[in-house]
Amino acid sequence: MRIPIRLTAAGVPILLVLSACMGTDSLGGEEEGGSGGDRSRVVVGSTGTPESALLAEIYAQAIEATGERVRTDHGIGSREDYFREVERGRLTLVPEYNGAVLAHLDPESEPADTERTDERVNEELPVGMEILGSTPAESVTAVTVTRATAERDDLASIADLSGVAGDLVFGGQPEFESGPRGLAGLEERYDLAFAEYRPMGAREVPEALAADDIQAAPIRTADAAIAEHDLVPLEDPEDHFGAGNMVPLVHGDSVDGPAREALDAASAELDSTEDLRELNEQVGSGGEAPDAVAADWLESAGLD
Incomplete structure (x- = not known):
């Protein structure tokens, strides 16, 4: 059982989901797989x-419904950090994206469909780690621009950027700048050369686009910011970014049969990118607590 505790930071109510026994620790604490006080x-x-x-x-709530005690940690750091923690068993599960995981494990891999991507990920993951069933819904990385930029430069796909990229600033997380699936690979695949790459945090990107501080950025297609800021994801005719299905990345020995069944059932019900975007909007611009939105969705899906 987990108890939601409301705290206030800078006058804004924040819902933190903490264990009924102890608070949630961040990576690097003394607890491992729920040992110690929790x-x-x-x-x-x-x-x-x-x-x-x-x-x-x-x-978490799908697993909890099977009778397991579950703790959540909503500040686990970078992919490099949490991969290590899942491999060690300090984290049981992290939501991931199959295509992004494959690119992390094998930067030279070619984009593939969902089934083949899932297979390749499980072939490449270290012993003891695996991904379970993927969602039919996708949240694919897309090069995204404002509607004003799309209309001004007549942009519908990434290929349309070829004549204007030199006048545009591309912004995104620091790690996106290099690598085959990042900006370097994007520019090579589509023969583009942006004026500048401006690194920033993921949460800063939509605001920077809306303010025209940057003119293009990678944003996932189910991100609530797309509707909130009237942004336009450009088509990817070369399939540069590949699959973007959500998957539970798990420490295999820590997830038993009932929990696996519960996770697969939850993933299978996430079958629409539009529905996922609506859920994201409730959490993002709607300001609702993630645990409350999740509980309502699980109840409506008959999985509570």
Whole structure:
């Protein structure tokens, strides 16, 4: 059982989901797999973005419904950090994206469909780690611009950027700048050369686009910011970014049969990108707590 505790930071109510026994520790604490003060066997992490927090709560509550004690940690750091923690068993599960995981494990891999991407990920993951069933819904990385930029430069796909990229500033997380699936690979695949790359945090990107501080950025297609800021995801005719289905990345030995069944059932019900975007909007611009949105969704899906 987990108890929601409301705290206030800078006058804004924030819902923190803490264990009924102890508070949630961040990576690097003394607890491992729920040892120490918190006896939860299952620890579900998220990166703290609205979508990651929502998916973590959906998966955590689905497992909790099987009778397991579950603890959530909504500040687990970078992919490099939490991969290490899942491999060690300090984290049981983290919501991930199959295509992004494959690119992390094998930067030279070619984009593939959902089934083949899932297979390749499980072939490449270290022993003891695996991904479970993927969602039919996708939240694919897309090069995104404002509607004003799209209309001004007549942009519908990434290929349309070829004549104007030199006048545009591309912004995104620091790690996106390099690598085959990042900006370097994007520019090579589409023969583009942007004026500048401006690194920033993921949460800053939509605001920077809306303010015209940057003119293009990678944003996932189910991100609530797309509707909130009237942004336009450009088509990817070369399939540069590949699959973007959500998957539970798990420490295999820590997830038993009933929990696996619950996770697969929850993933299978996430079958529409539009529905996922609506859930993200409730958490993002709507300001609702991820655990409350997850609980309502699980109840409506008959999975509570």
